Amino acid sequence: MKVSNALLAAARGLWLAIFGMATSILLLTLTLVSLVLTVLGIGLFTTPVMLAGVRAYAALRRRQAQAWADVGIPDPYRALPARRPGLAGQVEYCTALLKDPATWRDLMWLPVDAVAGSFLALLPATLFLYLPWGFVLALGVWKPIVRADGAQWYAFIPVTDQFTANLAAGLGCALAVLAVFVARPLLRLDFLLARQLLAPGWATLRERELAQRVDRLTETRHDAVDGSAAELRRIERDLHDGAQARLVAMGMSLGAIEALIESDPERAKKLVAATRADSAEALTELRDLVRGIHPPVLAERGLGDALRALALRMRMPVEVDVELAGRAAEPVETAAYFAVSEVLTNAAKHSGARQVWLDVHHAEGMLRIAVTDDGRGGAVVPGGQGGPGSPAGATGSGLAGIERRLGTLDGVLAVSSPAGGPTMVTMEIPCALR
């Protein structure tokens, strides 16, 4: 098994070396010529074709690396612009190709492959081929060679008589045994060498990482803007329909009282009482509104006590365990508070839980919150890790809403809720305490 594997590796290496060296040199030469011809304009048309060839060749090598030596080489190329017709489109396309660092890394790979790569690939086959050659010499072929005054070196052995020819055969055996062990590693080494240049370079990786970050930031910024706009609309509506309307009513009542105070003091008195009740109502509404914007306990005491106060207001018992050595930034505290509030409300409404545990602590630059209940489970975040435009992005149901709100702070939400319970909602927000 080992021998046949090694022989297969050697054969593949031989193929890589011969086919590879020829193709690499050919492609490199043609591409370089094409690049030089760009000055004359012809290159604009030939270069994309040549580069497509280079890429196809590199792609073949990536596939071989995966299939033959289990070496994964990721694709490094940037997305190319759509090809527009005409000279302008050609120039644009060609420029985009030449601006991609991966193109130049491919071109650097061609000579490296032709020289070092081919050498490595050829080595196992050579080691194996020494074996038959050694025996051929030992069987007498050394005689005509020496007679013809040819100096025959077999590796480091000068073959001049039967004894040295036998030595050569022995060495051939040893080299073949060595080849059995090193053939596969050598082939792998060849692919690893290719990976150095064919895999995305550091700059490309960094670029991709940044692109992903930009995507994420764009998404969460949209969420933040949408969220705060919706919030402002809600506050406006609440004020308009609530406190503002009540103040208008109170103003009208006061006008009526003014008119009645002398003619009908009894009715005036009743109106005063009603107006006072109205003012109390207005205050209650404002108080609820304030609690929805920024809970007073949060402002006065910070997250820990705000959550304790919240827990006390729930119908079911909530065991609160908070370990915070300081206060987090205000947006983090607010987001965490409302997230917990939403989760607790959900638990109270849907889970049928008899007990809830709330655990809050800060470790390794993360605020970690876990809410566990002993309810019936089966809670899901609609749409999962939904991006913008996904169903979750559109419906804004409870948990998905929390997820979006936490997302604006680079926080995450995870829900584990098997049918039958228990449900555990965990949240993490990166932040520092002060």
Added chain:
Amino acid sequence: MRVVLAEDLFLLRDGLVRLLEAYGFEIAAAVESGPELSRALAELRPDVAVVDVRLPPSFTDEGLQCALAARRETPGLPVLVLSQHVEQLYARELLADGSGGVGYLLKDRVFDAGQFVDAVRRVAAGGTAMDPQVISQLLSRREQDRPMGRLTPREREVIELMAQGRSNAAIAAQLQVTERAVAKHTSNIFGKLGLPPSDDDNRRVLAVLAYLDRGDPGRV
């Protein structure tokens, strides 16, 4: 009766001063910040302090902290805390030392001058004055408990008013029954909840509050 008043909004402070003076209280000092309040409480030794929870310079719960600190210095120092919002958490902290002479009311309660002044007098006399909202929250949390479930609707009304700190006479007036009927209800309530009977009004109220605020013996 000498009062120290702490409230940072001029209009409210002015209104409270006028209201309390109209009912015959003597305003020993009307201050507008936490440090001033601490000094006034230490130096003037008022009969009762009326304190806003949120005070400068920090605009956190500075008034509450000053009041709690002063009560640690002088146990039983009567303090009535006013706030725009009521939290069971704060009520619990005020009641924690179990010595009475505390009040915790929403600012709106000032609208009903009679009841507000009554609450101030009660606190000054070592009683309690808890906001109805705090009490109803406590009661609703305990609703599913078995001992609470055995109370009659009338007994529930009585326990609610009692927990607010009202005397038997005041409860009787509010429910339009005789004082003796209230006394009977209260002794029934104490029997059903398994609380030791007590003749002392204040201790009785504190026992009820402690019962309502305790964990859940019915469920463990």
